[in-house]
Structures are given as structure tokens and as C-alpha cells.
Amino acid sequence: MLPIQRxxxxxxxxxxxAVVGAGASGSVVSARLAEKGFRVVCIEQGGWSTPADYLSDxxxxxxxxxxxxNPDPNIRRGTADYPLTGDAEVRPVMFNGVGGGLVQWAAMxxxxxxxDFRTKTLDGVGEDWPISWRDLAGCYNRVARDMSVSGLxxxxxxxxxxxxxxxxxxxxIGMAAARGMDELGWHWWPGANAIASRxxxxxxxxxxxxxxMTGCPENAKATPSLTHWPKALSxxxxxxxxxxxxxxxxDSQGRARGVVYFDKEGMERLQPAQVVVLAANAVGSARLLLxxxxxxxxxxxxxxxxxxxxxxxxHPYQTVVAxxxxxxxxxxxxxxxxxxxxxxxxxxxECDFVRGAKWMVMPHGGPMFAVGEHQAAHGDxxxxxxxxxxxxxxxxxxxxxxxxxxxxxxxxxxxxNRVVLDPEVTDSSGLPAARVEYELSENTRSMLSxxxxxxxxxxxxxxxxxxxxxxxxxxxxxxxxxxxPMGDDPDSSVVDRWCRTHDVSNLxxxxxxxxxxxxxxxxxxxxxxNALRVxxxxxxxxxxxxxxxx
Amino acid sequence: xxxDSLQRATLAKLADVLIPGSGKMPAASxxxxxxxxxxxxxxxxxxxxxxxxxLLEAAERCExxxxxxxLATRSPEDFAVLSTVVVGAYYLSEQVRDLxxxxxxxxxxxxxxxxxxxxxxxxxVYERHEGYRSAE
Ligand SMILES: Cc1cc2nc3c(=O)[nH]c(=O)nc-3n(C[C@H](O)[C@H](O)[C@H](O)COP(=O)(O)OP(=O)(O)OC[C@H]3O[C@@H](n4cnc5c(N)ncnc54)[C@H](O)[C@@H]3O)c2cc1C
Ligand code: SF4
Numbered sequence: 124m125l126p127i128q129r130x131x132x133x134x135x136x137x138x139x140x141a142v143v144g145a146g147a148s149g150s151v152v153s154a155r156l157a158e159k160g161f162r163v164v165c166i167e168q169g170g171w172s173t174p175a176d177y178l179s180d181x182x183x184x185x186x187x188x189x190x191x192x193n194p195d196p197n198i199r200r201g202t203a204d205y206p207l208t209g210d211a212e213v214r215p216v217m218f219n220g221v222g223g224g225l226v227q228w229a230a231m232x233x234x235x236x237x238x239d240f241r242t243k244t245l246d247g248v249g250e251d252w253p254i255s256w257r258d259l260a261g262c263y264n265r266v267a268r269d270m271s272v273s274g275l276x277x278x279x280x281x282x283x284x285x286x287x288x289x290x291x292x293x294x295x296i297g298m299a300a301a302r303g304m305d306e307l308g309w310h311w312w313p314g315a316n317a318i319a320s321r322x323x324x325x326x327x328x329x330x331x332x333x334x335x336m337t338g339c340p341e342n343a344k345a346t347p348s349l350t351h352w353p354k355a356l357s358x359x360x361x362x363x364x365x366x367x368x369x370x371x372x373x374d375s376q377g378r379a380r381g382v383v384y385f386d387k388e389g390m391e392r393l394q395p396a397q398v399v400v401l402a403a404n405a406v407g408s409a410r411l412l413l414x415x416x417x418x419x420x421x422x423x424x425x426x427x428x429x430x431x432x433x434x435x436x437x438h439p440y441q442t443v444v445a446x447x448x449x450x451x452x453x454x455x456x457x458x459x460x461x462x463x464x465x466x467x468x469x470x471x472x473e474c475d476f477v478r479g480a481k482w483m484v485m486p487h488g489g490p491m492f493a494v495g496e497h498q499a500a501h502g503d504x505x506x507x508x509x510x511x512x513x514x515x516x517x518x519x520x521x522x523x524x525x526x527x528x529x530x531x532x533x534x535x536x537x538x539x540n541r542v543v544l545d546p547e548v549t550d551s552s553g554l555p556a557a558r559v560e561y562e563l564s565e566n567t568r569s570m571l572s573x574x575x576x577x578x579x580x581x582x583x584x585x586x587x588x589x590x591x592x593x594x595x596x597x598x599x600x601x602x603x604x605x606x607x608p609m610g611d612d613p614d615s616s617v618v619d620r621w622c623r624t625h626d627v628s629n630l631x632x633x634x635x636x637x638x639x640x641x642x643x644x645x646x647x648x649x650x651x652x653n654a655l656r657v658x659x660x661x662x663x664x665x666x667x668x669x670x671x672x673x
Numbered sequence: 674x675x676x677d678s679l680q681r682a683t684l685a686k687l688a689d690v691l692i693p694g695s696g697k698m699p700a701a702s703x704x705x706x707x708x709x710x711x712x713x714x715x716x717x718x719x720x721x722x723x724x725x726x727x728l729l730e731a732a733e734r735c736e737x738x739x740x741x742x743x744l745a746t747r748s749p750e751d752f753a754v755l756s757t758v759v760v761g762a763y764y765l766s767e768q769v770r771d772l773x774x775x776x777x778x779x780x781x782x783x784x785x786x787x788x789x790x791x792x793x794x795x796x797x798v799y800e801r802h803e804g805y806r807s808a809e
Contacts, residue, residue, distance in 0.1 A: 178717060182770075184778045186717035186761050241808040255809055279802040289785045298791060305794045310802060313791070320785050330780035341780065455781060469806055490764045490775055506742050515695040522773055 138164040138361075140661070141382045141396035143368045143411065145169075146223015147647055148633045148654035149402030150347035150355070151266065155658035157358035161665075164394050165360055166384050168367040169203030169220025171348060177338030184334050185489040192337040194218060194227050195598050203365070205550035207406070211561035213437050213596065215406055215603045221364060222347040223404065224601050224647070227336050230344050231460040231483060231645045232272045232315040234263050234284060234652070236468060239533075239642030246470050246477045248566075249535045249640035253611045253620035254656075256282060262652035262659075267315075270345040270651070271323040274315025280465040288320045291329065293484075295451040296526035297461035300484040303445075303585025304464060314460030314483060317345035317647075325349045333456025333486055344457075363394075367552050371399055371415045371424055371630065379630045385552045398629045398661065398668055401607075402654070405435060405636035409542045409606040410557045425607075425624035430617050432543055434536035434605035435559070436641040439567050441575055443528045444487065444496055444591035445582030446521050453486045453493070453525055460485065461526070464581075467574055468643055476569040478533040481643040482578060485527045493522045500591045520589065528578040529600075532570045533643040534563070536605050563595065571595060602646050607636035622657045629668060633657050675722075680729045681707040686737040687729075688759040697772055704769050706762035714762040724754045 140156055142149045145167035153165045174180070178187040194216035196204035203219040218227045237256035242249035264285045267274075273288035290313045293301065297313070304311040318335070319326035329343040342349055356362065365387035372380045372393070381395040401408040409432040415424035423431050460483035468479040487493040497517050498509050507513060534540075540562060544555040563571075575592055582590045610616025613625035622637050624630045633654045635646055642649075661668070676684070688701035704710070715722045728751050732740045745752045763769055770777060 179778065182765050182777055183713060183717035185764070186714060189718035189757055189761070190720050191718070236805055237808040238806040245806070245808060257809070277799070279799055280805050282805060290789075292783055292785065292789070293791060301791055301794055305797060308797075308801060310798060312795070312798065313789075320783065329783060331783050332778045332780055334778045454775060454778065456778070489778060490773060491760055494760065506745050510691045510741075511693055512695055514692055515698050518773060522775070 137381070137395040137397065138162050139396070140398045140400055141166065141394050142400045142402055143382055144223065144402035144404065144407060144634065145221045145347065145362060146402060146404060146634070147225050147347065148650050149400070150222065150351040151651050151654040152400055152402060152633055152658045153360045154351040154355035154358070155655060156661060157355050157360045159662045163360045164396065165362045166366045166368050166382055166394060167221055167362065167364050169201070170364045171221045172226050172338060173348070174338065174340045174342065177334070177340050179332060179334035179338050180340040184337060185491040187337040192227065194336070194601055202551065205554070206548050206556040207559055208545045208548050208556050209558040209560055211559040212563050213439055213561050213599045214559060215437060215599050216601050217404055217406065217603065221352065221362070225346045226338060228601065228647065229336050229459045230317040230457070232267065232270070232274060232317050232648050233463065233481065233644035234281065234648045235642040235644045236465070237282060238469060239640065239644070242478060242640045248477050250608065250610065252639050253609055259649065259652045259656060262655045263648060266648065266651040266655055269324070269350055270317040271319045271326045271350070272315055272317050273320035275313045278312040280310055280312070286315055288323050291316060291318060291320045291457060293461045294455060294486070295449070296453050296486055297484055299447060299449065299451060299585050300445070300526055300528070300581070301462055303581045303583070306584040307581060309464060309581065310466040311462050311464045314463050316457060316459035318457050318459055319343050325353065329457055331456040333454055333458045333488060335456060335458040367554070368403070368411055369414060369552065369554055371411065373417060373419060373627070377419055377627060379627055389552070398631065401630070401632045402634045404634045405603040405606040406542050406557050406559070408632050408634055408636050410544065412607070413544050414554060420626070425617055425626040425630060427626050428614060428617060430608065432606050433538045433541040434608055435540040435542055435561055436534045436536060436604040436638065437561065437599040438531040438602040438641065438643065439534055439563055439571060440529065440531050440596045440600045441571055442496070442530065442593040443575060443578040443582055444521070444525050445528065445585055445587035446525045446589040446591065447586050448588060449524065449586070451524055451526060453523055454489055455486055458486060458488065467577060474569070474573055476566045476573065478535070478570070479643055480530050480532040480570055480574045482574070483529050485529055487521070487525055487527055490518055490522050493525065494518050496593065497521055497591055500593050528581060530571065530574045530578055531600060531602070531643055531645070532567055532574065533641055534567050536608065536640055537564060542606055602635070602641070604635045604638040604641045604646055607632045608639040609637040610639055621660045622653070631657065676711065676726060676729070679733065680726060681711070683729045683732050684711065687732060687741050687755060690738045690741040691756060691759050692763055699768065701759055701763050704763055704766040706759055710762035710765045711758065713765055714758055718757070718761070721754050721758055724751060725758055728755060
């Protein structure tokens with residue numbers, strides 16, 4: 124238990140703001156509002172994770188991924204997890220607990236491009252955001268400071284940003300990949316990561332263990348239990364852990380009364396609040412809104428458009444592993460991005476698809492991961508091609524001699540990609556599971572195929588003697604977006620530009636669900652910047668906020 | 674970990690089908706995958722134990738090479754349990770790690786002092802890039 128937890132025992136009768144979810148966005152909103160004197164109660168279905176819970180500093184680090192620290196809740200099956208059903212082509216992954224996905228994230232820090240906010244105007248697809256890059260610029264820099272981001276400013280492919288720490292070394296893997304990009308004349312830049320390259324804020328300096336995605340044992344990777352919660356708790360936020368929200372009830376005027384949740388003993392409780400903020404991620408918030416149907420909202424709360432749960436986006440992902448003769452020490456961390464490329468992030472007239480992909484170079488982890496990737500890609504080699512002598516040959520070839528280009532694509536918001544309530548399966552509280560329906564579009568397939576071919580070229584230009592191309596990852600990469608899109612028009616969006624639901628005047632959504640379109644950047648920098656922007660707005664308009672009848 | 678000696682002997686034989694000795698590399702059984710390393714592997718990933726014991730029981734009276742091959746085609750999920758245990762335990766062995774030059778995910782303090790080697794390449798990125806697509 125974190126010692127600081129004891130300080131938050133104070134109970135509020137009615138909170139100014141009840142936040143559901145202590146993940147990425149919920150942590151930012153809770154901390155910022157409490158700093159300005161709001162009485163905040165945050166309800167989180169999971170508990171705390173600390174370095175003592177990880178296996179990252181033990182030889183078993185790779186085995187953590189098999190089950191306990193696998194990002195797929197259906198494999199992990201922790202007490203805080205709820206089942207994800209359905210046979211989606213890409214199934215979301217997430218972490219449920221204080222910090223949310225940022226307990227396990229790779230910490231790649233990638234603000235979106237200005238054009239990502241205007242896909243409809245510029246390319247005739249997706250949806251424009253009601254806000255622009257400029258509206259987030261200041262918040263991008265503030266959250267980068269709070270998250271101790273290390274990066275190199277000056278990338279000509281992005282507007283000007285600031286990072287509080289110098290970039291991490293790109294390592295031998297980054298140098299090798301960069302040489303390939305240099306040869307081809309393509310864009311690349313040293314990766315920015317929310318990992319401290321030197322002691323900064325609440326973080327220690329990174330020790331390059333490379334276990335970032337199974338939990339950083341050195342407290343060097345930004346995660347809300349380090350970056351936000353100590354201050355939030357001392358500013359008086361009441362964080363109720365192991366508490367699962369089940370409904371947002373309304374008063375007779377149609378305003379949110381608070382949050383009904385099951386506490387850790389399974390008792391149902393109502394936390395009254397003047398304002399309710401959902402930060403349960405694009406799956407969890409949509410699920411909670413759908414669970415909160417009523418006579419007034421028979422299809423789910425704030426769902427007069429029928430859009431709640433729809434337009435799920437996940438950045439479908441493939442990898443190209445470049446195998447070189449050189450010694451690349453490719454197990455060394457961080458397991459964030461060594462370098463990235465935005466060469467193919469924009470629409471190109473010569474392509475048969477619109478929008479684009481972001482690429483990033485990563486290490487391969489330990490030998491189990493290195494050989495696992497090879498085996499997954501080469502199932503066609505049969506038993507003798509993968510095991511026996513072939514196993515040793517593959518390890519000798521790949522281990523320590525390769526780097527991975529990860530290719531994440533912008534998938535467009537499509538109504539049929541959605542989260543619904545499962546009619547049969549329930550979670551441990553008896554609430555319907557989230558059923559996910561998700562199909563890749565032709566646009567995404569073409570984009571993946573084009574980018575994979577280019578990444579093979581980039582690998583070869585870097586000197587690869589062999590490339591290993593994965594299929595589309597059937598479990599996602601933790602990027603869950605859409606489902607409660609933001610927009611000015613109440614007929615075609617769920618929340619307005621301040622992330623307040625069009626239908627319920629004191630109900631907000633601040634997680635990745637509010638993205639009207641997803642760009643191809645790793646989304647967390649934008650989720651956090653937007654959450655901070657919304658918190659600032661709540662602070663500025665405190666007096667005007669309509670609240671539920673007492 | 675409740676595997677008995679017969680089950681461990683079966684695992685050792687199956688493991689050697691997957692990872693036989695080769696050159697300097699030891700076979701899985703001689704690296705110790707059916708001994709203490711198995712215990713460590715299963716305590717890190719306890720959900721593997723039950724399906725592993727079930728498949729070891731099924732393999733006891735079979736010819737091990739044929740069993741492993743058949744499992745890989747007939748039941749990929751069970752084969753994944755077997756291969757995860759074998760590969761996972763194999764790379765817990767200090768001897769194996771030394772032989773492939775893997776220190777483990779150990780700390781290795783980074784240095785951010787000095788000018789990065791990549792700067793000349795980065796200058797070229799800067800020179801050739803047309804800038805981002807503007808959008809208000
Ligand atoms: C393995 C992995 C690697 C990733 N790497 C990167 C990366 O490198 N860069 C990047 O930008 N992004 C990365 N991501 C994505 C990143 O984690 C997410 O973008 C981010 O966490 C989403 O923030 P959020 O606020 O929308 O929701 P989350 O952080 O998912 O938080 C939602 C919280 O709500 C809680 N909750 C849900 N339902 C309820 C309920 N009914 N009652 C109470 N609590 C509830 C959950 O337990 C959870 O804690 C990664 C994700 C994963 C899983
Ligand atoms: S590489 Fe750095 S951030 Fe990642 S786990 Fe190691 S110390 Fe933590």
C-alpha cells in the first residue's frame with residue numbers, strides 16, 4: 124500500500140466532481156481540479172500497482188507477459204478486469220487499476236499532427252475535431268512537464284513543442300534504423316518518451332531495463348501513481364479503489380446525480396456529485412453509459428444520437444523486424460520508441476488509401492520475445508522449420524541482432540466498429556461484459572500493406588539480411604479511441620468541444636473516447652492534454668455549472 | 674508446483690524435441706527445464722500449470738517426438754502451453770543466458786552527456802523536410 128493512501132480517508136457527502144476511472148485522463152482531471160479546491164471523489168475499479176508487484180527486476184521478467192502482466196484483460200483475468208467478448212478483428216487491450224493503461228504503457232510520447240484534427244476538410248474522410256492543434260498546444264507542453272517527457276525538440280514534421288528532459292540515447296538499434304532512413308532520404312527523429320532521461324519531478328533516471336510494458340521497477344517511467352496521485356491525494360481527492368461504477372443515475376431534471384458503484388465488499392453505494400466526469404476509457408465509458416439506460420434514455424445515457432459505443436478506433440498494427448549481422452544489444456531498453464518516422468503519416472496522392480501511419484523503432488526484449496516474434500510470423504515453416512536445430516539457428520540469428528519497426532495506422536471512425544453490452548456474459552459484479560465489434564476497412568488494409576512494404580525497404584536499407592513481417596495484431600496496442608466523439612453538432616457527436624455530453628448538462632467524458640478521429644500518433648499525449656484542457660474549463664466556469672438537484 | 678518425477682521426466686523428453694542440444698547450446702533437459710526452472714516458470718505464470726500437467730499425462734505413454742509434432746498441428750493452444758513453458762524455463766537458465774550473451778533485463782545506466790552520434794544524419798532530415806501540413 125502506498126503510504127500516502129492513508130491521507131485520503133476523508134469522506135465527502137456530496138462531491139463537487141465525481142470522476143469514474145483513475146487511469147490516464149481521470150488522474151489528470153482529479154489532480155487538476157483538487158489543486159484548485161474542488162472536492163473530488165474518484166471511483167476506480169482496480170487497485171494500486173507498485174514496483175513490488177512487477178517481475179521486471181527478476182529473471183522471470185519476460186514471463187510476466189504470459190499472464191500476470193499481459194495487457195489483454197481476457198488473459199490476465201485480474202479481479203479488476205471485465206471480460207471483452209465478441210470476435211473483433213482487433214480486440215482492445217488495457218490495464219484496469221490506478222494509472223489505467225499508463226501502468227503498462229510503453230510511454231511513447233507523440234502529439235498528433237495539426238492535420239489530424241481536420242481529416243474531413245483536408246481529405247474528405249473521418250470527422251474534423253471541433254478544436255485545433257493550437258487549442259491543445261499549451262496543454263501538450265504542460266502535461267509533457269508533468270510526465271517528465273524526454274525528447275528532442277525541433278522535429279520539422281511537428282509544430283514546436285517543449286520537453287523538460289533531453290532525449291534518451293537512441294541506442295544501437297536506433298542508429299541502425301536511422302542509417303536506413305538516411306539512405307532512403309525519409310523522415311525520422313529521436314523518439315520522445317514519458318521516461319526520465321535524468322532524475323526529474325517524481326521520476327528517477329531510466330536504467331534501460333527494457334521492461335517498461337510489464338511495469339518499470341525503477342520508477343523512471345511516468346505513471347499517474349508517481350506523477351499525479353501523491354499531490355492529488357494530499358490536495359484532498361478521495362480515491363475509492365476496487366469500486367466498480369455501475370450506473371450514472373439522473374434527477375428529475377435529467378441531470379446526473381452522481382455515481383452508483385459497488386464497493387470492495389460488493390455493497391452498492393451512491394456517491395452524489397454536482398458534476399460527473401467519465402474517464403473509464405473508450406470501452407469502459409461507453410459501457411457505463413449503455414448500462415445507465417433509463418426511461419429518458421432507453422438506449423443508454425447521453426445516447427440520443429445512437430452514437431455511444433460506435434466509431435471505435437484502435438490503430439491497427441503490424442511489425443517488421445530487421446535482422447542484421449551487427450551486434451545491436453536489442454534487449455536493452457527503454458521499451459518505448461528509440462526513433463520514429465512520420466514519413467508516411469499524411470495522405471499521399473500516389474496511394475490508393477487516405478491518411479497514414481506512424482512508425483517507431485523498438486528493441487525486441489529478451490530471447491523469448493525475439494524468437495516468439497519469428498515463430499508467430501513463420502507458422503508456415505512447420506515444426507521442423509521452427510523447432511529443433513532451427514530454433515537455435517533462429518535465436519542465434521535474431522537475438523541481439525534485430526530491431527522492430529512498429530507500424531500503427533490511422534483507422535477511420537466507422538459506425539459499425541463498436542462497443543455494445545454483451546447479452547449473456549457478465550463481469551465479477553454481475554454487470555454485462557463489453558462486446559466489441561471491429562473490422563478492418565479496405566482503407567486500413569491498403570495502408571498497412573503499403574507501409575509494411577516501405578518498412579521492409581527501410582530495414583533492408585539499414586542492412587537487414589532478413590526481415591520478419593507480422594500479421595495484423597489480433598489484440599490491439601492499447602489505443603482505444605472513439606465511442607463518445609466530440610463535436611459541435613449534437614446530432615452527430617456525443618460530447619461538445621468541452622467534452623460535456625450534449626444530452627446531460629453536468630456529465631462529461633474526458634478519456635480517449637472523445638476523439639472524433641484518431642490520427643496515427645500514440646494517443647496518450649493528446650488524451651492527457653485534452654483532459655487538462657477540460658479540467659481548466661471546469662475551473663474557469665465553476666460558477667456557471669448546472670448541477671443536479673440536491 | 675505439483676509435477677511428480679514421472680511428469681518431469683516426460684517434460685524433459687518433450688522439451689528436448691523442441692530444444693535439443695546443438696553445438697555449444699545445451700538441450701532443454703540438461704539446462705534444467707524440468708527441474709527447478711520449471712517451478713520458477715510456473716510460479717511466474719501459474720495458469721500454465723493445469724494444462725501442462727494434463728498434456729504431460731496424455732504424453733506419458735506416447736512416443737515423444739510424434740506427440741509433440743501431433744500436438745502442434747492438432748491442438749495449437751496446448752502446444753503453446755508446452756512451448757511457453759519450455760522456452761520460458763530454458764531462458765531462465767544462467768548457463769543458457771551466458772551462452773547467448775544475454776545479461777537479462779538488468780540496469781544499465783544511460784549517458785546523455787556529449788553530442789549524439791546521429792546529429793549529422795538529423796541535420797539532413799531537417800534540411801530535406803518540407804514541414805508539416807498546416808491546418809487551422
Ligand atoms: C501495453 C500498452 C502499451 C501502451 N503504450 C502506449 C504508448 O507507448 N504511448 C501512448 O500514447 N499510449 C500507449 N498506450 C495507451 C494508453 O495506455 C492509453 O491511451 C491511455 O491509458 C488511455 O487513457 P484513458 O484515460 O482513456 O483510459 P485508461 O488509462 O484505460 O483508464 C481507464 C480507467 O478506468 C477504470 N474503469 C473502467 N471502467 C470502470 C468502472 N465501471 N468503474 C470504475 N473504474 C472503471 C479502469 O480500471 C482504468 O483504470 C498503451 C497501452 C497499453 C495497454
Ligand atoms: S527502460 Fe527505463 S523506463 Fe523502462 S523499465 Fe527500464 S528503467 Fe523503467
